[in-house]
Amino acid sequence: MNDEKLQSIDILTFRRDLVEWYKNNKRDLPWRQDQDPYKVWVSEVMLQQTKVDTVIPYFNRFINKFPTIEALAEADEQEVLKEWEGLGYYSRARNLQHAVREVATTYKGQVPNDPDELGALKGVGPYTKGAILSIAYNQPEPAVDGNVMRVLSRVLKIEDDITQQRTKKQFEACARKLIDPQDPSSFNQAVMELGALICTPKSPTCLLCPVQAHCQAFAVGVEEELPIKKKAKKQKKIAYVVLLVADEQGNYIIEKRKDSGLLANLWQFPMVPIEEIGWNHLENWVYGEFGFRVSLGKKQGELRHIFSHLIWQLEIYEARLIGEIVGEQRLQLVNKEELATYPFPVPHQKIMKTLFANE
DNA sequence: AATGCGGGGAA
DNA sequence: TTCCCAGCATT
Numbered sequence: 001m002n003d004e005k006l007q008s009i010d011i012l013t014f015r016r017d018l019v020e021w022y023k024n025n026k027r028d029l030p031w032r033q034d035q036d037p038y039k040v041w042v043s044e045v046m047l048q049q050t051k052v053d054t055v056i057p058y059f060n061r062f063i064n065k066f067p068t069i070e071a072l073a074e075a076d077e078q079e080v081l082k083e084w085e086g087l088g089y090y091s092r093a094r095n096l097q098h099a100v101r102e103v104a105t106t107y108k109g110q111v112p113n114d115p116d117e118l119g120a121l122k123g124v125g126p127y128t129k130g131a132i133l134s135i136a137y138n139q140p141e142p143a144v145d146g147n148v149m150r151v152l153s154r155v156l157k158i159e160d161d162i163t164q165q166r167t168k169k170q171f172e173a174c175a176r177k178l179i180d181p182q183d184p185s186s187f188n189q190a191v192m193e194l195g196a197l198i199c200t201p202k203s204p205t206c207l208l209c210p211v212q213a214h215c216q217a218f219a220v221g222v223e224e225e226l227p228i229k230k231k232a233k234k235q236k237k238i239a240y241v242v243l244l245v246a247d248e249q250g251n252y253i254i255e256k257r258k259d260s261g262l263l264a265n266l267w268q269f270p271m272v273p274i275e276e277i278g279w280n281h282l283e284n285w286v287y288g289e290f291g292f293r294v295s296l297g298k299k300q301g302e303l304r305h306i307f308s309h310l311i312w313q314l315e316i317y318e319a320r321l322i323g324e325i326v327g328e329q330r331l332q333l334v335n336k337e338e339l340a341t342y343p344f345p346v347p348h349q350k351i352m353k354t355l356f357a358n359e
Numbered sequence: 360a361a362t363g364c365g366g367g368g369a370a
Numbered sequence: 371t372t373c374c375c376a377g378c379a380t381t
Contacts, residue, residue: 046376049364050366052375053368054375055376088364089377091364091379092364128377145375145376145377146375148376193376196375201369201373201375261363262365305366307365308365308374309365346367360381362380363380366375368374369372369373369375
């Protein structure tokens with residue numbers, strides 16, 4: 001379908017110009033030190049929907065703590081989540097460990113180089129599969145992410161909506177034909193590097209672009225209009241009362257979240273969805289839900305946290321614990337030192353910080 | 360095909 | 371504010 005678009009450029013010189021630019025301009029990134037398939041894998045998972053600069057410190061800490069497949073396979077999930085704390089999309093961490101354990105047992109600790117085996121692993125989708133195969137194993141497989149779709153939509157002047165699955169498959173077909181069979185690793189990374197450094201979403205630096213001469217969008221001045229992307233819908237707002245419940249010794253009650261869905265298996269201070277509960281029923285609801293009684297104390301502040309699909313509006317209250325906690329295994333009563341060893345989502349890390357600042 | 364899933368930085 | 375980032379799983 002896009003064959004006619006592909007014929008509008010000289011594939012051989014496009015490859016040459018792009019890869020040569022990459023070799024002269026690529027960034028020195030921690031996961032480019034070697035081609036260890038495990039490290040390539042970890043980096044690619046961390047880089048899903050996450051910028052390079054954000055990932056670098058996480059990658060270094062993670063590899064330092066879990067240097068090998070075996071080390072990660074043997075770790076506790078809570079340890080892994082603690083290393084992922086703040087990076088977001090926590091199911092990535094849980095899926096990664098799940099898949100690594102499978103590699104340890106089923107594949108004797110060797111990351112499979114077979115596309116079907118690799119793609120069957122939890123958390124390894126079309127992009128990550130192609131990235132590992134090309135970068136670690138130098139196989140000519142496409143690895144199409146947001147960068148690649150942006151670059152190719154401009155170079156080939158493709159005006160289909162890139163949020164559509166159909167469109168992504170078109171790009172994969174194009175990438176498969178464009179990829180340099182002599183150096184798939186450099187080619188794939190070159191497209192992404194170009195997207196990150198030159199062919200940026202806004203104000204691309206076309207004057208410095210190594211493939212400007214090949215770019216159909218630049219030729220007619222529509223590079224800023226591409227790619228075409230349908231807008232996301234607005235986030236839903238949810239209001240919570242967050243309870244800072246301390247006992248006489250200064251231990252705080254924390255709660256482990258469910259093992260699926262938002263922020264799965266992370267910890268937080270108890271939260272009350274106040275809109276649906278109502279202030280009048282707060283204490284009773286807390287007793288029914290958590291098994292402890294409180295009396296609401298002073299308001300400590302407010303916090304707004306924006307997720308990609310919803311917004312938390314948090315009101316933080318002190319609360320006094322009355323009596324005992326009756327058998328709730330997802331609750332823990334911990335002091336401040338212990339608090340720091342549990343994985344928390346960012347808004348609750350911020351709450352913790354204000355807690356410590358007040359003393 | 361549509362939706363859920365984090366958090367941050369750039370403009 | 372808005373965008374969007376080296377996406378994937380689930381429905």
